[in-house]
Amino acid sequence: MKGTDSQPEIVEGCRLPVLLRNGDGWHMAEILGKKDLKGKNLYYIHYEDFNKRLDEWVTEERMDIAKLVQPSKEAKTPKKEGVKSGTESRPSSPEREVVSTPNGSAAPTTGNKKFSSSSRKRKGADDSEIDPLATPTSSRNNTPTLGLQQQNNVALNEDGSKKPRQTGSMVAHHDDIVTRMKNVEMIELGKYRIRPWYFSPYPQELTSLSIVYICEFCLKYVKSKKCLERHIQKCLLRYPPGNEIYRKGNISFFEIDGRKNKAYAQNLCLLAKLFLDHKTLYYDTDPFLFYVMCEQDCKGYHIVGYFSKEKESTEDYNVACILTLPPFQKKGFGKLLIEFSYELSKCEGKTGSPEKPLSDLGLLSYRSYWSQTILEILITMTPSEGNDRPVITINDISEMTSIKKEDVISTLQHLNLINYYKGQYIITLSHEQIDTQNKAMEKRKVRIDPKCLHWQPKDWSKRGKW
Template sequence: MKPGANLKLPDKMIDVTEGCLVPVRMKFTNEWHMGEVISIKNSENGDNLYYVHFIDFNKRLDEWVTKDRMNLEKIHLPTREEAALKLQEMPISPDDRITTTEVEEVQRNNNSLNNTLNNTLNNNLNNNLNNNLNITISNNLSNNLNNNLNNNLNNSINNSINNSINNSINCPPISPVNKFVLGPKKGRGRKRKLPSFTSQSENPDHSPNLWAGGSGAVVAPRTNGSLSSHNPDDILTRIRNIDLIEIGQHRIKPWYFSPYPQRLTSLPCIYLCEYCLKYVKSRTCLIRHFTKCKLRHPPGNEIYRKGTISFFEIDGRSNRIYAQNLCLLAKCFLDHKTLYYDTDPFLFYIMTETDDRGCHIVGYFSKEKVSSEDYNVACILTLPPYQRKGYGKIMIEFSYELSKFEGKTGSPEKPLSDLGLLSYRSYWAETILELIINLKTPEGSIRPQISINEISEMTSIKKEDVISTLQFLNMINYYKGEYIITLSKEVIASFERISKKRRLRIDPGCLHWTPRDWTKRGKW
């Protein structure tokens, strides 16, 4: 063998660790794409399974793979710096945190130590002064002068020495900011992230971790009503924890992590009642539940019905259990939003398809009762068995129909998922084009006229969304010192082709709903 030739190691000798980048063959396309190894577990036959996230692909394509689907010749192992940084950023378990009681005990010990040191040094100083400072003066001076001299010497020396003692020996007291910081304890053989010396009030984005660290225990998800994006680097939420969900006549493979109870996530399938969304561990338990569950439609008020399509309005406070179960189901298919238990500030609109057995859930969208930014949708989801049938666009149209009843313009809460962005962009384009194409030319004018604000008012689509849609369609052009909206033949042909396929529409005459002013209600 020539010097410097590369040695090809057997696959069994290559140790695949978490954080590795390696080409992986995808399941359906059989194409090779770079993937990141997120987690490793043992299979039933003793082989390792690797949870891989494909770079530049959505997380719903992540999967457990075996080593034979990896090209180990092109593996990139994580560097030592990355491994050390990952170790330092490991979450701290509750057992490793210092409690407030321990902090107060340390402060009391510091204070008692300071008092003991000061008393001891002062006593020694006075004894030395009395024993060693023998000042000889003449006999004719009075005893009062002698006493005054000794007192002055004692006071001046005591003050100077006490100041130096306090500056060099005293332990600094714990400041009010540091008093409530729960930092890590020392040692225990693991590297830890340095404790932060800022209070929680200075860090508004602080939220409890979902992972408890080395103990392996799962901490309950946060219970606030925030819909902001979660941390993409969270180890727990990056791994899909449920294999299958059975609801009604459908078995669905979830796309993302959902915080169902851990006793259920270890099972091969979770069974849901399609009417109340209660989750159980087996089909036997589900059959037993059906004998007790009297619901055949979602709880709440039916505010729309046309044909087999119905919409039910659910108050997150009045029907809290149903709303929480709905959020757990939705989290299996929504990655960007986090809403688990605090459902009181939200309204939920459930879309159902009706047959002789009852009303079966197709999808839903939620909205805040009071939105400072005029959001008319917080989360929106069409269940996978009903996707690509036009139901998503129906729910979007229904949300804007509610905004028209309220006399407002609305917009979905950002960020939108990839599928959500496609659905909204398609709805905005069709609605705006339908309005512009059907405009009538006023008398004495060559072409019809309309402004951005008028489009927004007539469709209830927010002005920013109207502008972004027109720019996406290349319909805004600068002509003779002003901006004009232009329609090309390709855009018109595309609109006519899509309009023929769209069969389901919302009929405003079938909507029986009165808007409520939630700002006048104290606690909704």
């Protein structure tokens, strides 16, 4: 649109107030893109201080053009990176557990304003979050693949040997326009149709479709319902292609080796990227294990969520990336995934922690789990012999839960439980905190039963090449 005397030109990088989808007032937004739909201009906008999952296409009717602010020359909106066939340039970046409307789409609510400030992401190296994903390169058939440019990204020691990774993410933040815009409108996964929240580098020919169809068992993506029906007739999988290491009731966990099952691991990463922000797809799945949680019925094992972890982590991270799919959120499955990751750490005889930094909502999920787990121990403690009060140390709590000491301390501080009294630190619990904890634990109907876990940790350092 060319600017006129009555209306200024609306270009990428412009800022102006936009009416929120639910009609709850106006909020400042940035123009990221523009398209013409049947002669009508649509603008892709990002609400400032809101999570990017709320970004959307809007018409001029919802924009206060009179208050349009042109982009400053000093801070231009990042230019579009070159897009090769079948490959979107590097996706910009969790965790994570995000609020969804019943139909799987996200909508701004008044409640979002409460955490909007923490939705702002720090630029630079600290933008890496908990995800093993990186940019896939393009193959000849325009299908995203991972692992073609590994040598260009590997850090080497002076003697030429490969340096160990410091984190499981290897995430670089590339905040270009292409990857700031959602490119998939809708996916169909099993009986659910879900509106994605973020960019994911699916093949370009799929991103122009109204729906991308995904097989819920092997996670292969196809372009039409008919293609999916034909694929399902041939697909041999009815569960993830790994070892079932846990089953209780209708809940199962499968361990998938990223080296042995590359296609599944890569498809899982692409699916997860639709709901995980501020991360890039990692080029190689070989160094990772994927733990997929499923619900079982007569038709097979249906994916609910997953987490990944490095086979060898120099920082003792027990989770690299974690996600509960939108249809299963707010049902306790997120805590179940976290609880399972710590059960694996207990089997390994280690304390663990999720890869840092966590996203705003990822931190809420973990802090909730840490709080409930630690309070559960404190409340059930009995006075020690010769003492009228229970005695416990930070190390004791860490060993009992496999939660790292630093996370135990930060949780106790967050709950305001540590007090200095007569030359020593004591933990004090109020009746209100105990009541809140008891109510929270009553809601956790499903818990991990260690007796149902059949798993032996492997020493990957002795296995040479994965």
